[in-house]
Amino acid sequence: MTENNYPSSPISNFxxxxxxxxxxxxxxxxxxxxxxxxxxxxxVPVQPADVAxxxxxLPETIQVIAFRLLPKNEAIEVYEYLDxxxxxxxxxxxxxxxxxxxxxxxxxDDRARLFDELxxxxxxxxxxxxSPQEREATSLLLGYESExxxxxxxxxxxxxxxxxxxxxxxxxxRRKANVTETVYSLYVTDSQRHLTGIVSLRDLVVAEPEETVxxxxxxxxVFVHTETDREEVARVIQRYDFLAxxxxxxxxxxxxxxxxxxxxxxxxxxxxxxxxxxxGVQSDGDNYFQVGLFTAARRRVVWLFVLLLTNTVTGSxxxxxxxxxxxxxxxxxxxxxxxxxxxxVGAQSSTVVIRGMNTDEIWKMGPIQVIVREGLxxxxxxxxxxxxATIWAYLFIVPGNFPVSIxxxxxxxxxxxxxxxAGSSLPFLFRSxxxxxxxxxxxxxxxxxxxxxxxxxxxxxRAILQI
Amino acid sequence: MTENNYPSSPISNFxxxxxxxxxxxxxxxxxxxxxxxxxxxxxVPVQPADVAxxxxxLPETIQVIAFRLLPKNEAIEVYEYLDxxxxxxxxxxxxxxxxxxxxxxxxxDDRARLFDELxxxxxxxxxxxxSPQEREATSLLLGYESExxxxxxxxxxxxxxxxxxxxxxxxxxRRKANVTETVYSLYVTDSQRHLTGIVSLRDLVVAEPEETVxxxxxxxxVFVHTETDREEVARVIQRYDFLAxxxxxxxxxxxxxxxxxxxxxxxxxxxxxxxxxxxGVQSDGDNYFQVGLFTAARRRVVWLFVLLLTNTVTGSxxxxxxxxxxxxxxxxxxxxxxxxxxxxVGAQSSTVVIRGMNTDEIWKMGPIQVIVREGLxxxxxxxxxxxxATIWAYLFIVPGNFPVSIxxxxxxxxxxxxxxxAGSSLPFLFRSxxxxxxxxxxxxxxxxxxxxxxxxxxxxxRAILQI
Numbered sequence: 001m002t003e004n005n006y007p008s009s010p011i012s013n014f015x016x017x018x019x020x021x022x023x024x025x026x027x028x029x030x031x032x033x034x035x036x037x038x039x040x041x042x043x044v045p046v047q048p049a050d051v052a053x054x055x056x057x058l059p060e061t062i063q064v065i066a067f068r069l070l071p072k073n074e075a076i077e078v079y080e081y082l083d084x085x086x087x088x089x090x091x092x093x094x095x096x097x098x099x100x101x102x103x104x105x106x107x108x109d110d111r112a113r114l115f116d117e118l119x120x121x122x123x124x125x126x127x128x129x130x131s132p133q134e135r136e137a138t139s140l141l142l143g144y145e146s147e148x149x150x151x152x153x154x155x156x157x158x159x160x161x162x163x164x165x166x167x168x169x170x171x172x173x174r175r176k177a178n179v180t181e182t183v184y185s186l187y188v189t190d191s192q193r194h195l196t197g198i199v200s201l202r203d204l205v206v207a208e209p210e211e212t213v214x215x216x217x218x219x220x221x222v223f224v225h226t227e228t229d230r231e232e233v234a235r236v237i238q239r240y241d242f243l244a245x246x247x248x249x250x251x252x253x254x255x256x257x258x259x260x261x262x263x264x265x266x267x268x269x270x271x272x273x274x275x276x277x278x279x280g281v282q283s284d285g286d287n288y289f290q291v292g293l294f295t296a297a298r299r300r301v302v303w304l305f306v307l308l309l310t311n312t313v314t315g316s317x318x319x320x321x322x323x324x325x326x327x328x329x330x331x332x333x334x335x336x337x338x339x340x341x342x343x344x345v346g347a348q349s350s351t352v353v354i355r356g357m358n359t360d361e362i363w364k365m366g367p368i369q370v371i372v373r374e375g376l377x378x379x380x381x382x383x384x385x386x387x388x389a390t391i392w393a394y395l396f397i398v399p400g401n402f403p404v405s406i407x408x409x410x411x412x413x414x415x416x417x418x419x420x421x422a423g424s425s426l427p428f429l430f431r432s433x434x435x436x437x438x439x440x441x442x443x444x445x446x447x448x449x450x451x452x453x454x455x456x457x458x459x460x461x462r463a464i465l466q467i
Numbered sequence: 468m469t470e471n472n473y474p475s476s477p478i479s480n481f482x483x484x485x486x487x488x489x490x491x492x493x494x495x496x497x498x499x500x501x502x503x504x505x506x507x508x509x510x511v512p513v514q515p516a517d518v519a520x521x522x523x524x525l526p527e528t529i530q531v532i533a534f535r536l537l538p539k540n541e542a543i544e545v546y547e548y549l550d551x552x553x554x555x556x557x558x559x560x561x562x563x564x565x566x567x568x569x570x571x572x573x574x575x576d577d578r579a580r581l582f583d584e585l586x587x588x589x590x591x592x593x594x595x596x597x598s599p600q601e602r603e604a605t606s607l608l609l610g611y612e613s614e615x616x617x618x619x620x621x622x623x624x625x626x627x628x629x630x631x632x633x634x635x636x637x638x639x640x641r642r643k644a645n646v647t648e649t650v651y652s653l654y655v656t657d658s659q660r661h662l663t664g665i666v667s668l669r670d671l672v673v674a675e676p677e678e679t680v681x682x683x684x685x686x687x688x689v690f691v692h693t694e695t696d697r698e699e700v701a702r703v704i705q706r707y708d709f710l711a712x713x714x715x716x717x718x719x720x721x722x723x724x725x726x727x728x729x730x731x732x733x734x735x736x737x738x739x740x741x742x743x744x745x746x747g748v749q750s751d752g753d754n755y756f757q758v759g760l761f762t763a764a765r766r767r768v769v770w771l772f773v774l775l776l777t778n779t780v781t782g783s784x785x786x787x788x789x790x791x792x793x794x795x796x797x798x799x800x801x802x803x804x805x806x807x808x809x810x811x812v813g814a815q816s817s818t819v820v821i822r823g824m825n826t827d828e829i830w831k832m833g834p835i836q837v838i839v840r841e842g843l844x845x846x847x848x849x850x851x852x853x854x855x856a857t858i859w860a861y862l863f864i865v866p867g868n869f870p871v872s873i874x875x876x877x878x879x880x881x882x883x884x885x886x887x888x889a890g891s892s893l894p895f896l897f898r899s900x901x902x903x904x905x906x907x908x909x910x911x912x913x914x915x916x917x918x919x920x921x922x923x924x925x926x927x928x929r930a931i932l933q934i
Contacts (some may be wrong), residue, residue: 056831094499097739170672184651184668184710201651201668205637206644220512237514238735243651246861260727261708268705271738272822278745279818280811288819289832293840300815304852307811308859311804315864319800322539325792332799334589335788336806336917337778343807344747344774346664352755355739364523365756372761380764385771390777397782407722414712448802455650 020050031062040069048074052081064093076102079108081215084117085290092120100129107168107181108137109154109262116462140255149233150226152266153256154181155245157270159189162214168206173201182259185244188217193253195221195246221250226255234263235360265458274358277438278351280304303443310447311448314339314454321458324467330398331461334408338457342415342449349374350441357427357437367428371421378420382413407464411457418456420447470865472564484790491524498529505538515541519548531560543569546576551584553755558585566849567596574648575604576729588603598858607722616632616692616700619733620714620723621648629663633674640668643695650725652711660720662688690715694724702827705717744905745818746928747771770910777914779805781921788925791934797865798928801856801875805924808852809882810918816841816890817908824894824904834895838888845887849880874931878924884925886916 023046030039043051043066055066055078067090070078079087079102089112091099103111103126110209115123117136127135138153144150158176160169164442174185188197197217222247224233237245237260247256276283280303288296318325318335325331353370356362362370390409398404422445427437462467491511497506510518522533522545537545546554546569558566558581568577570593582605593601602910604622611617625643627636640650653671655664673815676681689711690701704712704727714723724762744749747770755763785802786793792799820837823829829837857876866869889912894904928934 002562002563008603026604047687047689047707047709050470050797174673177669184671191481202644205665205668206641208593209746214472217698220514221927222514232725233911238728238731240514241516241731243727260704260710264705264708264731267731267734268826271734272826275742275745276821278742279814279817281818287828287831289823289828293843293847296840297844300812300844301848301851303815304551304811305855307805307807308852309854311807312859312863314803315800315860316804319864320798325799326798329792329796330786332792332796332802333782335799335802336785336921339803340774340778340806340913340917341771344771345767347746347750348770351748356756359735359739361754361756364754370756373763374678376760377764377767380760381771383770384768385775386746388772388775389824392779401755431856432711446807450807 008099011241016122019138020053023050024054027054027066027355028058028062031058031065036065036069038108043069046427048077049081050429051078056086063097063127064090068098070289073103077107078108083287083290084114087114088117088236090256091122099126104130104134107154107156108134108141111138112141112151123193144226147230148226149224149228150231150256151188152230152233152262153163153258155178155225157185157244157246157254157255157257158183159187159193159254160199161214162188162190164213165209166204166211166213167209169199169204169213173204175361178363181257182244185242185257185397187246187254188213189254189258192251195223195248195252195254197221198246225250230266231358233258234266234270238267263449264374270358274354274438277363278442288397298374306443307446310371310443310450313447315452317454317458324458324465325462327467328461328465329406330401330456331407332409333397334393334404334457335454337389338406338411338415338453339450340420341412342453345378345381345448346423346445346449347442349378349420350427350437352447353424353427354437354441367425371424371428374420374424379413380419382416384414385416386410390455403465407461409455410464411453411460414456414460415453416450416461418452419445422448481930485844490517491521494521494533495525495529498525498532503532503536506533510536516548517543518545518658523550523553526895527556535565539568543572547573549758551581552754554581555584558589564643566593571597573623574610574623575813576619578605579608579618582756583613592679594698602627605779611693613698615693615696616691616714616725617723619697620693620702620725622723623647624652624654624711624713624721624724625650625668626654626721627680629655629657629679629684631680632676633671633678633680633683634676636666636671636680640671643702648724649711654713654719654721654724655680656897661662662690662715662719662721665713665730689715691725692717694758697733697824700725701733701737704730705734721740723887737825741821741905744903745814745821745909747909774911774913777910777917780914781917783917784921784925789923791928792907795871795928795932797868797871798874799866801871801924802921803859803877804856804875804880805920806917808879809920810913812845812883812888813890813916814909816845816887817894817904817912820891821908826899838891838895841882841887841891845884846880848887850884852883853877853880861874862909870932871928874924874928876879877931878920878927880929881923881927882916882920886912889915 021410023042026042027039029081044268055063064085067075074319127138130138140155141151156179158173158180160172176185181406186201187195188199190196198221199217202215222236222240224236226247226249233245242260244257244259246254247258249255273283278302278342282299282302353362355404383442386409389412390405394402394462426444430437430440482602484556490509490601493509521560522530530553534542547791557749579837593850594605607622608618623646625640625647627639651668653666653668654662655666657663665688666680666684689703689707691703693714693716700712711724711726713721716722740750749766749769791849820829853876856879857872860875861869861872893911894908897904897907
């Protein structure tokens with residue numbers, strides 16, 4: 001990285017973000033000066049993903065001008081990288097023929113995703129004008145439910161026959177290289193299109209020209225069905241280190257493939273959904289930073305309502321204890337400590353359990369073992385925290401008041417055990433009912449821990465303080 | 468999936484987990500009956516990742532017997548898939564020559580990971596006995612800091628020269644296919660090993676045999692440096708849909724590559740770390756479900772200590788308000804509602820901001836814009852919740868007591884705004900200091916919101932109730 005490091009010399013990712021910002025601002029400046037030739041030259045050496053990024057950063061009015069500067073082949077690739085909101089707004093500004101040119105050449109899986117976003121009327125019109133084989137490919141994908149393997153696969157793969165020789169196969173690959181998603185994983189089918197083997201381009205390149213595909217292909221097939229959930233697809237590719245995974249229909253006929261780059265995007269979206277669910281935010285698959293204020297608030301209000309309800313119950317329990325609170329006001333000072341710790345211990349347990357379910361690592365222990373271990377961990381943590389809290393309370397908060405201090409300590413122990421057991425067992429329960437543990441666990445754990453925790457606290461207080 | 472669906476016919480992932488369990492239990496039964504030939508036959512058609520899984524599930528005493536059943540080539544692949552704890556325990560039980568045979572043939576990146584786990588004494592002995600070029604490859608990797616590109620890269624790649632013809636290049640690939648990590652991305656270097664171009668096997672297969680590499684290679688290089696963080700590496704591969712990414716040293720010389728399958732594992736680990744951090748659990752890169760009870764508890768106790776401290780402060784504030792609580796005991800009933808809602812609104816804001824930083828999506832808005840929008844969302848949510856809480860309090864918890872009800876409602880609004888602003892701004896603050904927002908945000912947000920929230924509540928109560 002010496003002199004003149006952009007755009008002709010290699011770009012390190014250390015400064016990739018700064019360089020992207022530079023491309024974006026230069027592009028905007030050139031377009032505003034109407035220097036179209038300069039803008040065009042600027043974009044030539046830039047990676048399609050970065051061009052898409054630069055276009056997304058432009059004011060809406062000049063996005064379409066920038067897009068039109070791109071050579072046709074690159075335009076389609078850049079379009080596939082654009083956010084769906086930008087894809088949609090460009091689509092509305094394009095001339096009819098421009099739209100068709102792009103949409104007809106997109107990969108079927110990317111096109112299916114675009115069609116999901118566009119208004120039904122536009123989709124109908126576009127589909128009618130696609131070339132017959134592209135229309136068929138897209139209809140095939142759109143027939144499957146969203147988030148399934150069928151919906152995210154591409155029908156553009158290369159299939160070989162067992163009796164092909166290696167050199168015949170390489171010829172076939174050469175012919176189809178420009179219309180297929182990958183040339184590295186090749187699928188062997190019989191006359192009824194049943195998947196019978198898998199061969200990699202690596203195997204073909206290493207093999208002798210006259211060997212047949214049947215001799216070198218792998219027969220230990222791993223595949224998914226069209227209705228397999230996309231998260232499961234991602235897990236399979238990750239587990240076996242595949243570059244692509246074949247998708248078959250109910251009769252085991254090969255209908256498409258899913259490539260590892262799609263899996264990276266799926267994993268990112270699924271992770272965002274999981275993290276949002278754990279943080280109490282709903283997700284709809286779109287970008288939180290591109291939705292309006294009201295949508296953002298709506299995504300969060302449901303969870304807050306649930307908590308409001310929970311806290312109303314907790315509040316009623318506390319206000320029903322007015323007699324004891326009146327006599328020992330100091331008890332009120334510990335309520336946030338108890339509900340807060342309970343909530344956090346429960347969140348810790350449910351976090352490790354839910355994440356363990358998503359990565360399949362939890363199955364190295366059985367559910368009972370996990371719950372018992374969490375319960376023991378809760379008892380251990382509760383003992384430590386309970387002793388500390390007793391000492392702190394006795395020294396600083398209610399100086400010299402041992403009965404109140406020990407009530408707090410013992411309650412903390414009980415709440416920690418309760419919270420660990422609830423936090424580790426509820427996710428298993430929801431999962432066995434077919435519900436998403438990440439979404440369901442937090443409200444129920446909070447409710448159980450808060451309500452039971454406060455009840456334990458006051459009943460212990462009555463017993464110890466003899467009120 | 469008709470008759471006899473295992474192990475000779477294709478396996479659907481629908482029943483993959485059940486089938487894995489079957490392999491595991493059959494393997495154990497066969498080994499206990501000392502039927503080694505049967506066990507060997509059972510494992511032949513199984514994918515290496517699944518064999519590793521089956522071995523991990525066996526009792527420690529027979530793991531080594533099962534492992535010895537594998538043909539040599541497959542043994543190494545299976546070994547690379549094993550958990551590091553199992554790798555380590557096998558290593559201790561192997562005979563010296565067995566260990567050497569396996570370790571010498573592992574990929575340098577997998578070997579470096581194993582050496583990280585083994586005791587220093589064993590590593591020293593093993594390194595001394597590796598073949599010279601394997602020793603050099605491993606030393607190279609071990610010289611870089613953990614979690615950097617240098618540490619996770621493999622030095623086993625294929626490099627070409629610009630003046631090579633396509634057919635020369637294909638010959639080179641054929642020769643090196645068995646010792647290289649990937650044959651699909653090929654790297655072009657000059658006489659000083661500087662990276663000058665990238666060419667894919669796809670390009671080579673499609674090109675004419677007499678074309679030169681220089682004519683068909685791509686010159687828009689994307690690469691990382693040896694010291695680039697592995698999370699950044701994963702982002703780059705994901706962004707550009709690469710199958711492999713070149714790693715260069717400070718002089719821009721090619722020293723290794725990182726492949727997409729490693730990136731999938733990195734993303735999974737990083738996601739687990741982020742999710743654990745948000746849930747208040749420390750992670751050390753190992754599997755929570757394989758560590759002991761005390762380690763599991765230790766991972767959680769730090770965060771609970773921080774909360775205990777926070778809650779001690781909150782508790783002191785509440786107990787300092789004894790006079791007002793004595794007069795209006797009902798005020799105590801709303802403390803969990805206020806701290807709970809504050810905590811949750813704050814967690815929602817910090818969740819979306821931290822996740823947005825990790826996926827780079829947040830940079831579509833500036834920090835100020837994000838914080839302002841979160842503040843507005845907090846005001847909106849706080850208004851809705853405040854009105855509801857006022858009504859609920861008035862009707863059910865403190866029937867007919869309007870001053871207390873409105874105090875609760877207004878406090879809730881103030882706390883929601885405070886929590887959203889703290890939740891969205893603190894992650895930016897920590898990031899600008901180079902600290903991990905996922906780790907640092909929760910304690911500080913909770914503290915700020917709890918302490919300030921309780922202060923706001925009691926001061927409002929004094930003002931409104933005129934005490």
